[in-house]
Amino acid sequence: MSGTGKSTIVRQLVARGYKAVDTDDGWCEPAPGGLQRWREDAITTLLDTEDAEVLFVAGCEENQAGFLPRFDHVVLLSAPAPVLVRRLATRTGNPFGKRPDELRRVLGDLAEIEPLLRESATHEVDTTAPVDEVVSTLLRLVN
Template identity: 30%
Template sequence: MPVGWLDRFAWKISRTRVEALVAESHEKATFLFGTVENEVDVWDLFDIVVCVVVDNQTLRDRLLTRTTNAFGKNPEELAAALGRNDGVESTYRRFGAMILDGTRPATEVADAILAAANRRIVHPSE
C-alpha cells in the first residue's frame, strides 16, 4: 500500500448519517458492523461497542481464503491488516468496548452480540 493511500482512500463514517440512524431506530436495536478510520468520532452515539478479535494467523487464513472480497490478498494489504490487528484489542479495551473471541463459531459470536444488545436496551414500559 503506497504511503498516504489511507489518507486518500480510507473508509470514514458520517456522524450525520449515524445520528439519523439513531433517530430512526427509536426503541429498536440497530447494528453497524465493520471498522472505519474515524470510528471513535461516533462511538458516543452507541449504547455498546463490540470488538470481535482474532489472532494474526486466523486473520491471515481468512483474508487469503475468502472468495467474496479481494482485500488482503495483495501482500501490502495483508501486511497492513495484520499490522492493524496487533493493536486492535488493546485500543478497543481502552475505549470500554466488549471484547469477543472471533475464532469461536459465527453463531456463538452473533448470539453473544445479541445478548449484549438485549441487556443494554431500555424499554420505556419498564
C-alpha cells in the first residue's frame, strides 16, 4: 500500500548490498482508469535472468497476482491509516497521495485491497517499527 515504506526499505536493502527493485522506478506502465500496472515483459525478464542469491521486489499493482507463484515469499508491509496519511503528507520523493482524490484512493485501497493482499501474503510486517528493525525482520524471513 502507498505510504508503507516500500521505497525506503528498498533503499536500505540496496545500501546493505542486496538486490532490491522498487517497481515504481521504471517497472510500471499506465493502465486504464489512471492506474498503473507492472510491465509484464520487464518483470518476467527480471525474474528469468536475475542471478542474485536474494532478490527483493517491492510494489503493489493489480497484475502482480500473476507473478505470485514465482516468489518464495510475499510480504505485506502494513501500517495503520493515520500513519499512512502522515507519511503521504510529509514525504518528499513521491507526490502521490498528497491530493485529496489520491488520498481517498489510498484509504479506499487500504479498506478494500489490503485484506486481499493479506490473504495472498506469506508474511506481514508492521512498518511502524524503525526502518532498521523492519529491514532486519525481512532479512530474517528470507534467510
